[in-house]
Amino acid sequence: MAGTDRTKKIDLAPAPVVVLCEPQLGENIGTAIRAMANFGLWELRLVNPREGWPNEKAAAASTKASHVLERVRVFDTTPEAIADLSLVYATTARRRDMFKPVLGPEEAANNLAAHIGAGQRAGLLFGRERWGLKNAEVVLADAIVTLPVEEAFASLNIAQAVLVLAYEWRRAAHVEQGLPFTGETGQPAARDDLLRMFAHLEESLDAAGFFTVPEKRASMVNNLRTMLVRANFNAQEVRTFRGVISALERRHLRKD
């Protein structure tokens, strides 16, 4: 579909960040960039891209979306790539054994639009071509987004998963604002606040011998993180919760 109007200027309006976790092929990154540009997304973050960055194939496949290509940022780890976001959705076609809400693309896009409309930052996580996102990555997300695919043929190309979400984002972002007022939960905590809180809790639990079976530590950590991500703490609440952890650790000092 040709049809680009070159007289129009591209408007970098607030929009979700797209995070590709360890993408394998430059071409897929480029096609994802083009898909983003088609629907008004412009901020792409790559976690440890296999072929390195910059990448010629990505540049070629992105066609003329230089406003996205030039802004790509590379991170070593997924937590670093989402550190400044306060709403994160993980896209996956696989059921996960996690107590996390599952949304369709439209509902996800509506939530993103509300969050971003309120001046907050949000992002979408996409996994590796071969096997998607790791559980430890999904755990860090507020919810899972999955597409209404044919179950017998559920595996989407990354760029196409990006496209569907970008398409729904654009539709949601251009709808009139809904309710006259919304629930007040305060400024949601940035993801790195949460990550530091997790580290604090997990260190304390290690020291306390909470993880009695070493092989189960990873899955227990994932469960704990899932429980606490779901609570959607704001920055003040993260401080409060860290105060709780510290206080409980100190309890013996005051005992009796």
Add this chain to the structure above:
Amino acid sequence: MAGTDRTKKIDLAPAPVVVLCEPQLGENIGTAIRAMANFGLWELRLVNPREGWPNEKAAAASTKASHVLERVRVFDTTPEAIADLSLVYATTARRRDMFKPVLGPEEAANNLAAHIGAGQRAGLLFGRERWGLKNAEVVLADAIVTLPVEEAFASLNIAQAVLVLAYEWRRAAHVEQGLPFTGETGQPAARDDLLRMFAHLEESLDAAGFFTVPEKRASMVNNLRTMLVRANFNAQEVRTFRGVISALERRHLRKD
């Protein structure tokens, strides 16, 4: 996005025919096939593909969508390719000077679902990578379908235009089915489980001297409870969280 369930059989339910007019690259045909398969389309017609047919690159890019690949039919002209259809939509990103209705993808998909649900045949026309559909082709369609793209970056890859229409088709045709899996949050904890958990936490915090200003204790308790209610713990998670409290309290017993 991995996640295909190989135990499921593919159901060739009535669905729109996809017609690619003079596609230039085999790879794009293959990616379009994959996109079709993702959302339950299975009948592809090619008008005079530049690289001929069959095409190895198309086969490779279609991944395992052999149920679509094996059914591809090739035609010399667009009129022949749509001869048996009674509703045809032309996708284009360019305004045409034609007195023809213009639909968005959702409206188009709803119309297709109604038409096909009534036992009729329908199809979607997609143009060449470089310059789309000819006017003489668009003229043959009942309506134009266009996507809500960024005007300054409106050119979609063919496979991606196919994807958006296939996605909307599936939503329109399978409204009742929805997502392949839903969120599993378990049986939510009964409120008295939560209340006992609160009591446990608050006693421990009292003992630990967490509430330094007595007048603020009530409001801090309210804040803590609000934070934790929002997490919507299930019964197992309540037990886990109580285990966390107990472990932190015991930490000093193991310290160095």
